[in-house]
Amino acid sequence: MSQPEHSPPAGLAGDVRGVLAITAFRRLWSTFALSSFGDWLGILATTSLAGTLATSPAAEYLAVSGIFILRLAPAIVFGPLAGALADRFNRRTVMIVGDGLRFLLICTIPLVGTLWWLYVATLLIECVGLFWAPAKEAAMPNFVPRDKLETANQLSLVADYGTAPVAALLFSGLALVNTPLHAVMPGLDASGDYLALWVDALTFLVSAVVVWTITFPPVAHEVSARAETLWRTIVDGWQFVVRTPLVRGLVAGMLGAFAAGGLVIGLAQRFVKDLGAGAAGYGVLFAMVFLGMALGMALGPRFLAGFSRRRLFGLSLTVAGAVMVVLSLIPNIVIVALVTVVLGAAGGVSWVCGYTLLGLEVEDEVRGRTFAFVQSLVRVVLVGVLAAAPLLAAGFDSLFNLPFTINIGTVSLTYTGAMVTFFVAGIATIITGVLAYRQMDDRKGVPLLSDLSDALRSNTHHDGGHEAGPHPVPGMPGATVPFAAPGGEHPAYDGLPGVFIALEGGDGAGKSTQGALLKQWLESLGRHVVVTREPGGTDAGRAIREIVLHGSHISPRAEALLYAADRAHHVESVVIPALHRGDVVITDRYIDSSVAYQGAGRDLGTDEVLQLSRWATCGLVPTLTVLLDVTPEVGRQRRGDVHDRLESEPDDFHARVREHYLQLAAADPGRYLVIDAALPPEEIHRRVRERLTPLVEVAP
Numbered sequence: 129m130s131q132p133e134h135s136p137p138a139g140l141a142g143d144v145r146g147v148l149a150i151t152a153f154r155r156l157w158s159t160f161a162l163s164s165f166g167d168w169l170g171i172l173a174t175t176s177l178a179g180t181l182a183t184s185p186a187a188e189y190l191a192v193s194g195i196f197i198l199r200l201a202p203a204i205v206f207g208p209l210a211g212a213l214a215d216r217f218n219r220r221t222v223m224i225v226g227d228g229l230r231f232l233l234i235c236t237i238p239l240v241g242t243l244w245w246l247y248v249a250t251l252l253i254e255c256v257g258l259f260w261a262p263a264k265e266a267a268m269p270n271f272v273p274r275d276k277l278e279t280a281n282q283l284s285l286v287a288d289y290g291t292a293p294v295a296a297l298l299f300s301g302l303a304l305v306n307t308p309l310h311a312v313m314p315g316l317d318a319s320g321d322y323l324a325l326w327v328d329a330l331t332f333l334v335s336a337v338v339v340w341t342i343t344f345p346p347v348a349h350e351v352s353a354r355a356e357t358l359w360r361t362i363v364d365g366w367q368f369v370v371r372t373p374l375v376r377g378l379v380a381g382m383l384g385a386f387a388a389g390g391l392v393i394g395l396a397q398r399f400v401k402d403l404g405a406g407a408a409g410y411g412v413l414f415a416m417v418f419l420g421m422a423l424g425m426a427l428g429p430r431f432l433a434g435f436s437r438r439r440l441f442g443l444s445l446t447v448a449g450a451v452m453v454v455l456s457l458i459p460n461i462v463i464v465a466l467v468t469v470v471l472g473a474a475g476g477v478s479w480v481c482g483y484t485l486l487g488l489e490v491e492d493e494v495r496g497r498t499f500a501f502v503q504s505l506v507r508v509v510l511v512g513v514l515a516a517a518p519l520l521a522a523g524f525d526s527l528f529n530l531p532f533t534i535n536i537g538t539v540s541l542t543y544t545g546a547m548v549t550f551f552v553a554g555i556a557t558i559i560t561g562v563l564a565y566r567q568m569d570d571r572k573g574v575p576l577l578s579d580l581s582d583a584l585r586s587n588t589h590h591d592g593g594h595e596a597g598p599h600p601v602p603g604m605p606g607a608t609v610p611f612a613a614p615g616g617e618h619p620a621y622d623g624l625p626g627v628f629i630a631l632e633g634g635d636g637a638g639k640s641t642q643g644a645l646l647k648q649w650l651e652s653l654g655r656h657v658v659v660t661r662e663p664g665g666t667d668a669g670r671a672i673r674e675i676v677l678h679g680s681h682i683s684p685r686a687e688a689l690l691y692a693a694d695r696a697h698h699v700e701s702v703v704i705p706a707l708h709r710g711d712v713v714i715t716d717r718y719i720d721s722s723v724a725y726q727g728a729g730r731d732l733g734t735d736e737v738l739q740l741s742r743w744a745t746c747g748l749v750p751t752l753t754v755l756l757d758v759t760p761e762v763g764r765q766r767r768g769d770v771h772d773r774l775e776s777e778p779d780d781f782h783a784r785v786r787e788h789y790l791q792l793a794a795a796d797p798g799r800y801l802v803i804d805a806a807l808p809p810e811e812i813h814r815r816v817r818e819r820l821t822p823l824v825e826v827a828p
């Protein structure tokens with residue numbers, strides 16, 4: 129994987145520069161932009177040409193819709209097949225051949241110049257695009273580090289949709305310059321469609337050449353994948369989506385989002401007309417949706433940088449649904465226009481989160497198939513919704529005898545079938561969002577509102593700066609710790625106002641349960657509390673968590689280093705800022721987990737592992753560590769059937785872990801509270817409170 133050639137500054141612009149500094153990605157991205165631009169220009173030129181080539185006004189309407197149907201239909205029929213094939217072939221080759229074929233096919237349209245060939249060529253171009261798109265989507269995550277994938281996805285979406293207005297402007301410009309050109313070049317038609325098609329073809333040729341210059345990172349599975357049967361590959365891809373709860377939730381959520389979006393698009397014209405706003409209002413509404421989407425995609429993930437992406441996905445969907453309900457209930461064009469920005473923003477956030485999560489959570493081997501399934505299903509849903517929306521609205525009109533007007537004082541509100549459809553779709557989207565949230569939640573036990581406010585506060589802290597500057601850390605060139613901490617071994621940690629509590633113990637000991645109870649209690653005392661965890665308290669940490677807990681085999685030393693890496697980033701970006709604000713930080717696991725699990729459990733040496741974590745954290749030590757002492761048998765019973773990599777270790781591994789935890793606590797009783805985890809949760813909580821009361825009461 130290529131690395132950035134220089135260290136970029138922080139912030140959105142910095143992130144974007146950081147990703148674009150990866151030369152191979154920059155080139156790949158330029159091909160995305162070129163191909164998308166070509167697609168938009170192609171849509172405009174082919175639909176316009178279809179209208180021109182039709183022989184009557186009625187035929188004109190059918191000819192134009194025929195182009196749209198032909199653009200959507202191949203995905204429904206061939207989408208999964210194309211995705212499976214894209215996974216089996218070299219992605220670079222698929223992209224070069226795909227762009228080359230599209231160049232040739234587009235050239236044939238003005239050369240043949242008939243409506244039937246326009247249809248055939250459109251169908252073939254779309255079929256080629258079906259192979260190109262999953263190859264592109266599946267290749268991209270291999271070009272950027274995992275923590276930059278979200279920014280890369282945002283850039284990819286900009287390439288996908290930001291090129292649409294540019295193509296539209298160029299299309300209009302080409303129509304203008306076509307008039308003098310047409311006089312001297314008889315091969316061009318009078319309307320400028322052929323000229324647009326020639327330019328369109330050129331974009332695909334350039335894109336093919338650019339892809340040809342890019343070296344793709346090697347993909348381990350390519351050779352073995354070729355040995356599988358095609359049918360097996362398709363079935364595996366489909367089963368992967370259906371059987372993996374996270375991906376299932378993600379795909380269902382994304383389809384819900386598209387269904388809602390399709391419904392808004394399908395009924396927007398009618399809805400605006402019902403509001404008495406006409407074509408101008410329609411234009412404004414569209415502009416607002418796109419403005420909102422752009423804002424949501426660009427700013428949402430940044431504004432909530434520390435917030436779980438899985439939670440954000442479900443949450444943004446739910447917000448989108450709620451906004452649709454508001455839209456349906458307040459039929460006033462000004463309010464609708466404003467609220468539509470929020471709808472677009474929520475849709476944009478869920479879209480970028482969904483794509484990022486698919487890129488992160490789906491293994492490279494089946495990623496192409498998964499993206500292809502999603503893309504095909506999205507199209508099926510869009511076609512269905514676009515067809516059903518007017519029927520539904522008309523059905524509601526006759527069922528409820530609409531329109532119906534309510535007069536509230538001087539305000540009169542008129543409800544139509546379009547609004548009832550929006551209302552129903554909004555409720556359905558809320559349900560989808562809530563289900564996706566519940567199925568994908570990776571912060572169970574952490575209340576949503578406080579999680580959100582923690583993320584917002586951390587963000588404000590990062591972006592807003594603070595009075596004391598960051599401290600350079602001796603021995604770590606370039607690293608800084610913003611402030612001093614209580615109980616730290618490093619002088620930079622002296623005097624941090626917060627309280628740092630670590631919850632430790634074997635798997636299933638009840639740490640999350642106690643963390644949630646503790647937070648509730650501390651908040652009732654008026655303290656601000658940050659509940660976090662290791663591994664996975666940050667975005668980068670969540671990616672590390674996937675590798676260490678759910679990935680394939682990794683060597684014990686690599687595992688120890690990954691936990692240390694997660695910890696280093698967690699401490700610097702979440703724990704220290706919160707302690708500086710004077711918050712109480714409760715972390716579910718910290719250094720002792722590494723010492724017990726990797727040092728004793730994996731037998732890597734407890735001293736070495738401790739040194740590694742001390743270095744990673746610049747010696748930040750918790751104010752108090754609560755050790756919930758659980759036997760391997762009880763822990764196993766509580767965990768049930770689901771086991772991650774560490775949990776699947778045999779009981780003697782967990783016995784070594786437990787033994788070492790107890791040794792650590794015995795060596796420093798002043799800093800540990802050991803509690804029998806078999807006690808009832810309320811009793812454990814009472815004991816923790818008793819010990820913590822003096823610590824949290826003296827603090828501000």
Ligand SMILES: Nc1ncnc2c1ncn2[C@@H]1O[C@H](COP(=O)(O)OP(=O)(O)OP(=O)(O)O)[C@@H](O)[C@H]1O
Binds near residue numbers: 633635639642766805
């Ligand atoms: N004191 C207790 N007595 C009995 N059951 C408990 C107790 N505390 C928690 N449990 C139950 O045990 C299970 C594991 O609890 P919890 O998720 O809080 O543990 P954990 O240590 O955070 O787990 P892990 O480390 O595996 O993530 C849950 O079903 C929870 O309801």
Ligand SMILES: Cc1cn([C@H]2C[C@H](O)[C@@H](COP(=O)(O)O)O2)c(=O)[nH]c1=O
Binds near residue numbers: 663716717719
């Ligand atoms: C921090 C840390 C964790 N582990 C292990 C311990 C658990 O099996 C998992 C974390 O899962 P949980 O559900 O969040 O308890 O990872 C470890 O081996 N080393 C560590 O440093």
